[in-house]
Amino acid sequence: MSLIIDVQQVTKQYGDKTVLNKVEFSLEKGAPVALVGPNGAGKTTLFSLLCGYIQPSSGNISILGHVPGNSALFGRLSALPQDAQLDPRFTIAMQLNFYARLQGMSNKFAKKDTARVLDMVALSDVVNSLPSELSHGMRKRATIAQALLGSPEIVMLDEATAGLDPANAKEIRAIVSEHASEVNFILSSHDLSELERLCDQVLYLDNGQLKQHKTLGNNDSAGFLTLRMKQHYSEIMPAILQIPGVSQVSMTQDKEYLLTISNEQGKLAIEMDLLTVLASNNWSYAQLINGKTLENQLF
Template identity: 45%
Template structure:
């Protein structure tokens, strides 16, 4: 029987009388990247810190691969990108990554190759012999992510991996995660829902220190209708809504943001709604930007009544 890689039971953490996590229970299996989302102060970093062994929970139990976090048995199996952690300013990137690889049990030769590999993956080969103080924010961030991938760990916890990175580097990080996700389970905490939407099929939603599950479950049970998200170029919103609403099979059209429309439809009545929408766009000479099935993660998590109002 496949055992979960993470087990949290009755997890609580309190910072000087202020609760950060309240009775968090969950189990995660190895697989696709898992997103960890929630507003500021929801407890995401606290949860990742406990999973990484940086913080002891006030109460409750945590097991990674059957072992408590921070134990030597997890060396090389679990890795993390802690939020705001910086590398040692006294040593070059290569020296530090070499040292980390050695700590993971690699020989000197293996450690040299591995340090070089992860730096190359994040386009940092030219900066390999630089010390952290001379690196830009983006380079330092990529170096910090690179250290997390030394030795191909089975579980990688990433706290805000793309925060502060430019789009090119975000794409680099995304590509590496996507490529390694076949062998490594990533847990990614981020405010960038678009990014998580692209990478993750599972989401943990934390709000006020508690895992929110009920609202999402209700949403999942709505199998009778489907959604299509339509992003348009500048267009007459009222006219678009009016014309889409009258299409066969459409149940509701909402306009949560400027030039973005969510079409709720009955797939039994109109299974080819996407083609019908494309036809309407073409007929009316509108310019569209993107059409995608389903609602965006932002809509699913925070604006579930479909009217752009937060639950």
């Protein structure tokens, strides 16, 4: 594996306000990485530092072996802000061609690359449409196509599915999943279940500090099952505790239960017994997850 991002003791201050405080982490080439944290945690500031839009007050950042903003990174890293907008006066193809030309492509290659990225996001049939003629989800996919121009090695997406209906959010997730082998995605989102499906690592920022940097699905989740129910049943916890191999059950939030498993090797049998208990009591469940949810791993 090769190192793509190295952040060492990075602090960012605006006057007396410290937005990031001695943040330190390294990322290697691989599956998408999640950047999570409450509003005001410093996520946007970190994205801006990685892109070279602003400079750290102290500390060092290396992107693909270069300082952020270095001309050597031109076309190798891209970022899509949450509020990215398309110009309403020009067609999708015209705008993407223009941005491709800004990257130094010839007119011929810009048109070819525009066609390539629009095909990647399943928008080949709207190349001559104005943004106003597209749905919100389609416009979001068009902005992601812009971020993919030139085949960058690192793409940072800030709240890429915010405000989208489930069908369009699924389309965005499919784009990331399909191209994750060629592109190193860094995803910022408040939707933890979405990040859990896409990412192998998570960076958790809070109040300007990196509280956790962890690999998902590691030993923290071994020996656990998470059960999400469609409605509340008062007798469900005692019934689950009767299943051999379940040593503890706790309610992590409304209609969600964390089962502690005493025998990891027998987890499959425990899952089958659990489903049998649910079926015999006519209890409807929404999801059974192997391990802890991302929310429970972080909090």
